[in-house]
Amino acid sequence: MKTVAANGKRKAGGKRWHVAVIVVLLIYLFLPIVGTLLFSLAKEWQDEIFPNSYTLEWYAQLLADMRFYEAIGRTVLVSVLTVAITLTIMIPVIFVLHVYFPNGEKLLQISIMLPFAFPPVVSAIGLIKIYSSGPLAITGTVWILIAVYFVLIQPFIYQSVRNSLNTINAIDLVEAAEVLGAGKMTAFRKVVLPNILPGTLVASLLSFSMIFGEFVMSRMLVGGDYETIQMFLYNQMKTSGQSASAVVITYFLLILLLSGLVLKLGSWKPRGYKKAALQEEE
Amino acid sequence: MSFVQVEHVMKSYGEVPVLKDISFSVEEGEFLTLLGPSGCGKSTLLRAIAGLNDIDSGKMFIGGRDITSLSPKDRQVGMVFQSYALFPNMSVFDNIAFGLKMGKMKKAEYTPLVEQMIEIIDLKGKENYYPNQLSGGQQQRVALGRSLVKRPKVLLLDEPLSALDAKIRRSLRNEIRQLQRKLNMTTIFVTHDQEEALTVSDRIIVMNNGEIEQQGTSEEIYTLPGTEFVARFIGSYNVWSRPEMEQAGFADIPSGDLFAIRPEVISIVPQAAVAAHDAGYMYTIGYMKHYAILGNVVRYHVDIGGLDASVDVLNDSGLLHLRENEAVRLAIPMEKCQPLKKLG
Ligand SMILES: Nc1ncnc2c1ncn2[C@@H]1O[C@H](COP(=O)(O)OP(=O)(O)OP(=O)(O)O)[C@@H](O)[C@H]1O
Ligand SMILES: [Mg+2]
Numbered sequence: 001m002k003t004v005a006a007n008g009k010r011k012a013g014g015k016r017w018h019v020a021v022i023v024v025l026l027i028y029l030f031l032p033i034v035g036t037l038l039f040s041l042a043k044e045w046q047d048e049i050f051p052n053s054y055t056l057e058w059y060a061q062l063l064a065d066m067r068f069y070e071a072i073g074r075t076v077l078v079s080v081l082t083v084a085i086t087l088t089i090m091i092p093v094i095f096v097l098h099v100y101f102p103n104g105e106k107l108l109q110i111s112i113m114l115p116f117a118f119p120p121v122v123s124a125i126g127l128i129k130i131y132s133s134g135p136l137a138i139t140g141t142v143w144i145l146i147a148v149y150f151v152l153i154q155p156f157i158y159q160s161v162r163n164s165l166n167t168i169n170a171i172d173l174v175e176a177a178e179v180l181g182a183g184k185m186t187a188f189r190k191v192v193l194p195n196i197l198p199g200t201l202v203a204s205l206l207s208f209s210m211i212f213g214e215f216v217m218s219r220m221l222v223g224g225d226y227e228t229i230q231m232f233l234y235n236q237m238k239t240s241g242q243s244a245s246a247v248v249i250t251y252f253l254l255i256l257l258l259s260g261l262v263l264k265l266g267s268w269k270p271r272g273y274k275k276a277a278l279q280e281e282e
Numbered sequence: 283m284s285f286v287q288v289e290h291v292m293k294s295y296g297e298v299p300v301l302k303d304i305s306f307s308v309e310e311g312e313f314l315t316l317l318g319p320s321g322c323g324k325s326t327l328l329r330a331i332a333g334l335n336d337i338d339s340g341k342m343f344i345g346g347r348d349i350t351s352l353s354p355k356d357r358q359v360g361m362v363f364q365s366y367a368l369f370p371n372m373s374v375f376d377n378i379a380f381g382l383k384m385g386k387m388k389k390a391e392y393t394p395l396v397e398q399m400i401e402i403i404d405l406k407g408k409e410n411y412y413p414n415q416l417s418g419g420q421q422q423r424v425a426l427g428r429s430l431v432k433r434p435k436v437l438l439l440d441e442p443l444s445a446l447d448a449k450i451r452r453s454l455r456n457e458i459r460q461l462q463r464k465l466n467m468t469t470i471f472v473t474h475d476q477e478e479a480l481t482v483s484d485r486i487i488v489m490n491n492g493e494i495e496q497q498g499t500s501e502e503i504y505t506l507p508g509t510e511f512v513a514r515f516i517g518s519y520n521v522w523s524r525p526e527m528e529q530a531g532f533a534d535i536p537s538g539d540l541f542a543i544r545p546e547v548i549s550i551v552p553q554a555a556v557a558a559h560d561a562g563y564m565y566t567i568g569y570m571k572h573y574a575i576l577g578n579v580v581r582y583h584v585d586i587g588g589l590d591a592s593v594d595v596l597n598d599s600g601l602l603h604l605r606e607n608e609a610v611r612l613a614i615p616m617e618k619c620q621p622l623k624k625l626g
Contacts, residue, residue, distance in 0.1 A: 168370060169365060169367065172363055172365050172367035173367055173369060175334050175354070175361075175363070175367065176361070176363060176367035176368075176369075177369075177380070177384075178333075178334070178353070178354040178355050179332055179333075179334070179354045179355070179357075179359060179360065179361045179429075180355075180360075180380055180381035180384055180428065180429075180432065181355045181381055181384035181385055181432070182355060182380075182384045183355060186384070190369075190380075191369050191371075194371040195369075195370055195371050
């Protein structure tokens with residue numbers, strides 16, 4: 001009996017310990033954001049923990065600044081374009097390798113790991129060297145960004161596409177479709193694509209968020225020529241700390257929204273699955 | 283020429299031969315079963331006929347047409363996979379309609395055909411269900427309907443029932459058989475379950491190690507196994523060599539070196555009748571070891587000079603009072619002693 005009680009106590013103690021760790025972690029994560037928020041709202045802030053008086057001036061200024069919207073527009077454009085291009089190229093490639101050349105998939109796996117092996121700064125310098133002259137002089141344009149981001153996000157896209165192909169038993173589906181009279185292309189379009197797209201959605205949104213927040217590459221490869229939201233923030237920091245804080249908070253809210261979307265869509269299923277779930281509930 | 287003709291088909295994976303010079307034929311409307319242990323090349327052969335695997339050499343014909351180098355979509359075969367391979371993004375209706383749509387049929391043309399097929403496979407009212415809303419048996423029926431609705435020249439079934447539990451498996455295999463008879467559908471069925479093969483087939487091809495071991499009707503395969511492999515694979519045969527039988531005390535053994543004797547042809551005769559000695563029978567004395575009740579038959583294991591003899595007796599013959607180590611006398615009709623070719 002004694003041991004049971006002791007166990008119970010230890011359990012309760014363990015739980016308290018968990019909660020404490022989580023609280024500390026949350027404080028650690030949110031304190032800078034709260035600080036930034038307060039700073040962006042402060043009118044005067046002297047000798048106290050909290051500001052002496054508040055203002056929305058910085059937000060008003062920011063929201064009236066066309067440059068801010070343009071920067072967001074550019075970032076969204078780059079992100080969407082990159083994800084779209086990556087999906088368009090990677091899905092057929094992975095599909096063909098997976099179904100028809102399973103041995104080739106190993107090669108792809110190796111190439112996928114490359115971006116992890118090189119730190120962004122290193123690869124950026126290499127890329128500038130190659131692409132600032134010669135037949136493909138795209139340094140300083142949005143295209144080099146898209147090309148670099150492609151490399152950056154392809155591991156995530158690859159993983160999710162491959163997992164989806166495995167989950168749906170793509171090889172069997174293609175074979176079944178072929179025996180039923182479908183060509184290889186038709187089989188891919190009608191049977192494989194609709195079943196893997198939902199699975200790649202989350203990876204796409206994650207990639208989107210990643211590009212949305214990327215700074216090093218965009219600063220080094222394109223810089224002021226193509227002001228993304230991160231570049232805009234960087235420039236703001238040089239003029240006014242408080243205005244930069246307002247940018248950070250707005251940006252944070254945008255990412256929060258995006259993450260919420262990812263989480264929500266993470267549980268999204270295509271037509272057939274959704275209906276099944278509904279009927280089970282009935 | 284038969285309706286389906288497979289001639290000298292060879293296939294290796296790297297250095298490993300998987301199909302070694304396979305030739306056989308199937309008549310129109312026939313239900314042929316490829317039976318063999320796991321890894322003997324059944325699926326490889328079936329997939330070669332469907333065009334999903336290429337072959338190294340040999341020729342294949344369906345309805346007189348050489349299909350050896352045609353792509354799967356042009357072979358006019360239907361195939362049901364072990365994993366069903368239903369399209370998860372399509373309803374039952376759309377799954378079944380898929381093949382017809384691929385054949386460039388208009389909606390107005392294929393709708394009645396699909397509805398008719400849904401009725402045949404007994405899934406009326408479930409047209410709009412998606413595959414994951416169906417039970418395993420229902421999914422398998424959709425897979426069957428999807429292949430049959432195109433009226434393929436040959437239906438290929440690769441262990442279509444192996445993912446189902448025993449009861450559904452039995453009822454579904456009878457349904458498949460009835461449907462096949464009704465549509466007079468030439469069918470090649472792959473299984474590693476000898477009971478399944480014996481119950482549904484017109485003819486069975488027993489495969490082993492990429493080769494055809496024996497072919498014949500269910501009756502022939504069951505009663506007249508030609509090789510040791512077939513006798514052992516088909517079930518509970520007693521497989522004994524001549525020296526073993528001599529050791530066990532049998533006299534008048536027919537000519538041959540290796541024999542297969544089914545448990546149900548052996549009878550346990552009363553000790554009192556020791557003197558009786560019918561011509562055409564072999565006799566010996568043994569000791570009861572143990573028995574198991576297999577439903578309507580009881581299987582006794584009798585020790586005869588070191589050999590273990592399985593003996594099946596109908597479950598109503600009142601022999602159950604036989605005790606362990608009790609001496610019994612066995613009689614085997616000589617003509618039921620099936621001589622075998624040795625393995626290898
Ligand atoms: N893609 C492949 N590469 C190499 N070897 C293969 C390949 N596919 C099959 N094999 C080999 O060919 C042999 C026959 O395989 P197959 O799938 O035809 O067997 P099976 O008779 O259908 O067995 P099961 O009853 O288990 O399905 C096996 O030994 C297998 O290892
Ligand atoms: Mg197989």
